[in-house]
Amino acid sequence: MASGTLLYAQSGGVTAVINASASAVITEARARKIKVLAARNGILGALREDLIDTSKESAAAIRALAHTPGGAFGSCRVKLKSLEADRAKYERLLAVLKAHDVRYFLYNGGNDSADTAWKVSQLAQAFDYPLTCIGVPKTVDNDLAVTDTCPGFGSAAKYTAVSVREAALDVAAMAETSTKVFVYEAMGRHAGWLAAAAGLAGQSPDDAPHIILFPERAYDETQFLAQVKKVVDRVGWCVVVASEGIQHADGRFVADAGGGKDSFGHTQLGGVASYLAGRVKDQLGLKVHWTLPDYLQRSARHIASKTDWEQAQAVGKAAVQFALKGQNAVMPVIVRTSDAPFRWKIEAAPLSKVANHEKKFPPGFIRKDGYGITDKARTYLQPLIRGEAYPPYGTDGLPKYVALKNVAVKKKLPAWEG
Template sequence: MPRNAIYAQSGGVTPVINASAAGLLLTARQYPQHIERFFAAKNGILGVLNEALIDTAVLSERELHQLKQTPSGAFGSCRHKLKTDAELKRLLAVFQAWDIGYFFYNGGGDSADTCLRVSELARAANYPLQAIHIPKTIDNDLPLTDCSPGFGSVAKYVATSVREAGLDVASMAASSTKVFVLEVMGRHAGWIAAASALASRQAGEPPHLILLPEVPFESERFITLVQDTVARYGYAVIVAAEGVKDTSGQFLSETGLRDAFGHAQLGGLAPTLVAQIKAATGFKCHWAVADYLQRAARHLASATDLAQAVAVGEAAAQLAVAGQSEVMITVERLSDKPYTWEIGAVPLAMVANVEKTMPPEFIDAQGFGITDLARRYLSPLIQGEAPPPFIDGLPDYGFWQWQLETPRLPRYSQEV
């Protein structure tokens, strides 16, 4: 007998997370003998707890293809860590009320942990559930997969921005700005900052200095390199990952706040660096923070990234109906040139709460750039263009106002 399914999006969104949803939903529709109704939870795991469910049958095939071309999380996302037995019991109660036999959670490392805990809860309660984690994170820090869907598009956006901003700074440096600092995301892993190096095709082209969380920050050495760079090229373009730490392991930009998972809230690294540079050199400086722009830039998505995002969604549906559970879908690299890949899967227990940082062999000897090995890894991930359709000069993105299903359980009263 067919059973029902729930899909939820979790954590920071990406330019292509909706493409994974589209791949999943379109593929699931090919298996009516396994999946009868397919729901999406509004705002991630909170949508399951609050029984805020969307019947995805309302989406036509045309709308599912539009979903593939739309950035952000169309069904809503959240950052919420399951903390209590009451929450876990509530999840199981919702699954039972709606005869959920398939749970698909689309997110990063914390989401992998949530997916695993839900699966373990169901097994302990003798409740049959296929739990599949669909990878997503712009930080590219999920282990056991060649890359994480979402990263390639952000890498392409950041490298493009650095190339364009670098030309701007170079054109004005003689009489104006000498130093430009771009702050990008990356708490513990410097993959995004490292990808900015793809903007440079030959020596002297920006970025000139890259600050990675994997390399302890030494202020005096940094200032000296900035001065040397300006003396050599007339200007300096710097890309800094938000998670840069000093030699004692303290984040340079820690605000003192924590998120739902206990992670330090970061912010303000670029102006902090600029203040140091100005005080030491007197150079005129500008700074910018890519922030949400980098993870919403669907207009500049990598075709490779988009294809992988769709593929992991498709594979999730296929593996679930084949009886697989407690796995994360992976991308497995077969060759660099030409870049070829295939889809695989790994046990969820090997993924949950494990971060993949930049390996030492990807970081150059100075610690402010990348090696040829890193460039060989990164370059294929930004290849190809996959622009959305444009109307009146702007991307034609979808925007949906969802009608929620009528709850079958008493209202969930615990504050979440």
């Protein structure tokens, strides 16, 4: 029987199904008689020795996690630097791991989280501490390398496609005497996967979205406005989906929010829809409405993709299995084996091939005119939003989500002053 404790933590922006991965991790570990601690608010919780004893939660509560959005144990945007630059933090982390006999570290997050998990594995090796580190994939941006898709993306993509289709029906109904243009802002800093998913809402050139703006293509205002006018003249109205990360030809973000940078070094974005709406109104004189779904895109558990939900649980379960086999510094990734019928499997990929590698939206997935998706993109995207995984609903008409007790483990070390 394996010995030692498993420490699980979540990082970065949460998703509609990240707790499904957490549920699978805890359930699989319990089946293997492995104790699971969770770090409150990601790597910060580990450094602060702010750990949660998941054994205090009932089996029913852990099962309910699988249909609950948000991050049950909190999250953080903190990226550790190199061992040399952040030595004090690493030594503190190692002390916490030793104090609680942690032999397995599972970090559920995106690109920067994969980098952290990889660095922690190097830390353990440098100090000759027996620790197996596993990265668990998650991100609505779908920009992790190696894996076919990222758990969290499929549900956000489904929400986006459904929202755009429904809003388009509204715009079409009002276009004769009211709104002519509707602008929808999708998440996606450098990769246009989520904006592209909106393309699933329509089938023909006259179906919404009529224009998709990708961060992989430089934003040209003159061409954009001409395209909007062309669509309105032809169809009578126009739906635009814009990635928050679209940039001018010189690399400046169209929607730099002016909020500085977070601890990952990312510029705060937001507002591209309102900006574009203003330009359309001022330059074309058309009535415009716009929306910024923001957190709604990643928290919409009520309309989660069944494919996404199943994959989120699969990577969580596999992460524990890999850890107990001693497969250090790897990530369970999704490998697509067939498009029709859609089939996939889980394999282990080295964290070194995932960390700090960004998967952009392929050029072959963007229509020649630059404003839509190709059939190849549709073939890739469509299975990821397939199926429904509705949460249970209460008599009040609202989803029944779970709130864990999150009982803290007694601290064994002095308070962290970092």
